[in-house]
Amino acid sequence: GENVEQHPSTLSVQEGDSAVIKCTYSDSASNYFPWYKQELGKRPQLIIDIRSNVGEKKDQRIAVTLNKTAKHFSLHITETQPEDSAVYFCAARADSSNTGKLIFGQGTTLQVKP
Amino acid sequence: NAGVTQTPKFRVLKTGQSMTLLCAQDMNHEYMYWYRQDPGMGLRLIHYSVGEGTTAKGEVPDGYNVSRLKKQNFLLGLESAAPSQTSVYFCATSIMLNTEAFFGQGTRLTVV
Numbered sequence: 001g002e003n004v005e006q007h008p009s010t011l012s013v014q015e016g017d018s019a020v021i022k023c024t025y026s027d028s029a030s031n032y033f034p035w036y037k038q039e040l041g042k043r044p045q046l047i048i049d050i051r052s053n054v055g056e057k058k059d060q061r062i063a064v065t066l067n068k069t070a071k072h073f074s075l076h077i078t079e080t081q082p083e084d085s086a087v088y089f090c091a092a093r094a095d096s097s098n099t100g101k102l103i104f105g106q107g108t109t110l111q112v113k114p
Numbered sequence: 115n116a117g118v119t120q121t122p123k124f125r126v127l128k129t130g131q132s133m134t135l136l137c138a139q140d141m142n143h144e145y146m147y148w149y150r151q152d153p154g155m156g157l158r159l160i161h162y163s164v165g166e167g168t169t170a171k172g173e174v175p176d177g178y179n180v181s182r183l184k185k186q187n188f189l190l191g192l193e194s195a196a197p198s199q200t201s202v203y204f205c206a207t208s209i210m211l212n213t214e215a216f217f218g219q220g221t222r223l224t225v226v
Contacts, residue, residue, distance in 0.1 A: 009154065034214070043204065043217040044157070089156060101147065101172060102215060104157040 002027045004092050006105025013080050014113050021108045023090035024072040032093035033066060033073045034102070039086045047088075048075070080112045116140055120205050120218035127195045127225045135190040135221050137205030145208045146188040147172070147215070148180060150201040157204065163188055195225045 003026040013019050025033075034049035050057045050064045050073065057064050061080075066073040077084055087109050091102040121136045137146065144165050149157040159172030161180040169180045177199060179191045192199060205218040 006156070043219050045217070046214045049214070091157075101159055101162050103159065103173070104149075106154060106156040 002030075002092070002103045004090060004103050004105040006090050006108055008108060009106065010109045010111070012111045012113065015080060015082060017080055019075075019077045019080050019084070019110055019112075021075045021088055021090070021110075022072060023074070023092075023105050024070075025092040025103075026071070027092070028068075028071065030071075030092040032102075033064070034091050035062075035064060035075050036089045036091065036104075037086045038089065038107075044089060077110075080110075082112050082114050085110055085112045118205060118207055118216050118218040120203070120221050122221060123219065124222050125224070127192075127223065129195060129197060129225060131195050132191070132193050133195065133223075134192075135203055135205075135223075137188040137190070137207075137218055139186055139188075139207045139216075141207060141209070141216065142185070143207035143209045143216075144185075145210070146182065147206045148178070148188065148190045149204045149206065150174065151204060151220075152201050160190065160203075195223075197225045199223065200225045 006023045031052040035047050036044035037047045038044040048059050048062050048064050050066050061078045063076045087107045089107050090105040118139045147162040148160040151157050158174045160178050161172050163169050163182040166185040181189045203221045206215040208215045
């Protein structure tokens with residue numbers, strides 16, 4: 001069935017460094033790829049998303065790249081700050097029958113050390 | 115404008131008890147989803163609805179039932195709770211396909 005694999009499960013970086021989280025998906029019909037940030041004890045919130053007709057999207061320090069041929073997409077955070085510390089989830093809309101359901105990766109715990 | 119509200123926020127159940135989680139949204143969204151979140155497993159889709167009166171199974175539907183009698187409400191039921199259903203449950207909504215999903219604040223359920 002549909003599957004989204006996310007790596008790494010934990011990531012620790014020094015403040016100011018870059019962080020990269022990678023996801024692969026199984027369903028070639030997937031066409032929507034959002035990224036969510038979840039702070040401790042809070043609800044997941046969308047930080048950026050990309051659609052299959054675009055290869056890259058950027059929003060200030062955050063960027064997402066998509067390689068449809070290889071079926072993988074990545075989140076890039078530059079100039080990391082302590083407030084970037086959270087769990088990050090990738091997701092893919094992996095159903096071509098118009099249900100809109102999102103399949104999530106397992107999550108990456110990012111720690112930014114001051 | 116409350117967005118997506120889940121009731122209750124916390125609950126402890128004994129094995130075999132039943133309960134219903136309520137998700138209410140005031141954003142007039144068509145699509146609603148129930149996810150469970152467990153450590154190291156991300157968010158897994160339990161059931162979802164593409165509109166009032168419709169429901170469908172997600173990745174992990176066993177042991178749960180849902181109803182969407184009104185557009186603004188999506189109910190998740192546990193008929194006979196099991197310890198394996200101990201989890202944090204999130205409801206989410208979206209206005210249409212390929213748009214942002216808005217999450218409720220979560221319900222932490224413990225089954226003892």
